[in-house]
Amino acid sequence: MDVLIVEPLDAEVLHWLGERHAVRYAPHLAGEPYEFRRSLFRVRAMIVPPSVALDAQAVGGAPMLRAVGRLSSGAENIDLEACARAGIEVVRPTTASAAAEAEFVIGALLQMLRRVPVLSDDGLLVGRELGSMRVGLVGMAPAARPLAQLLGAFGAQVVGYDPALHARDPLWQRWGVEPTGLPELFERCDAVCVLLTYFSRYRGLVGERLLSLARPNQVLVNLAHSSLFEEQALADALRTGRLAAAWFDSMEPGMLDPGRPLRHIDTLQVTPRVASTTLESRSRSAWSVARRIDELLGGKSSDEDFVITVRDDLVDLADGPEPG
Template structure:
């Protein structure tokens, strides 16, 4: 066996892989950790769902493993450092989910701006329009470009921050985003979209130093790791009403448990990582992952048709 597929895969993509490699499709192993570990001994590539953990112990049982694929956004179930030590490449779709994530964030912004009212000059509770708003993008990943394009169509002013990009980087102009400092962005934005890739150095980045200075009645949607946020500050800005609402597409387990600061804050909405998962994005992601795995497993002197 060369390729073990535990994640449901588009039939056309599956047929394409079967024509090139020895493939075992075993979705039942997602619910059988012991069985999965036993199956890893002769596997060179693995495609797993978010519910399956790949840690150092599992890797030790897979001496031939060259690649592990993940179709959906995020990879919290994969130990990247252990994979690097074992020489295993983590294969994820490059920009297959960008459009679906951008559309999700537009929908979230529209809902929160309209359904969470603010008091206008007449003293009435009213919604707001996206076209009259300033939206800040934190993290200029693949989804930021289609998101900016969609926001421009509404007439929205778009500002952005990314610690890895200099203010003079040509990407800002290409994507029609005004570069800004993080505090400046938080102070100016009616809506904020967080897409920043998480590294340990960014833990708690959005906390007292920046999040506490959010514009009054700001709404926030995040597709990023909740480790970017300081729990205390997030609870304070939501609980006080300074931030009107927040929408997280996944939340660290236990953050909403009784006794935690975010428990029973009714302006916080959480969805189970659905932003990146659409019919179209699943097909694009499957092709991205399958083709990269095929490249890794195919000798360099053999041409692979696409």
């Protein structure tokens, strides 16, 4: 078998892959971990959902595996080090969800600016307009480019920080973002959007030192891993009003449990990782992953024209469309 697909996949993408390789489409294996691992011995590539763990033991049971695809950008369920040691490429879309994430950030900012009013000079509680603000982007992830464009269309000024980018890097100018230091970003900005790719060395990066610098009535949107934040420092900033509001698109399990610092904070909004999940972004992601897997497997399979296995049944497929 060339490709095992455990994640539900767009029918057109499935047909396209099936024309080129022997494909088994078995989303039911996501709920059957033992059967999933048994099926890996002759698999050369797979596409798995976040609920399926691919740890070192599973990698060891897949000697022919050369590629693992994920339709979303995260890879928390995959042992990246084990894959690297085995020469397995983890295929993830790099820009497919950028537009969706940028739109999500704009929506989150607009909601917070209206739903969490501030005290005006004449003593009234009022909302605010995005176009009057300076917005700071932490991390020049792919979503930063369309986000900067959308913010500019509103009239907002955009500044940014990325530990991997020098201030003279031409990317800043191309993306329309003014580079600045991280402390200065928190001091100067009315809104902060955290997009930074997570590495263990960044754990707790945003803590008391930075949050104490937050501009009055600052709002924050986080699409990055919640471990970038010091839990107690974030709770203190929200409870004291140093941060007017924060929106996290996912948090580590347990962070909102009873007894934890962030429990019952009205100005904290948490969504279940929905920023990157749209009909359009999922289609772009599926095509991106499928094309790369096809490249890694060397194009059309020599021993099968287009057969897809659905559970244990073989189904012949009509010609699918070429990717657009």
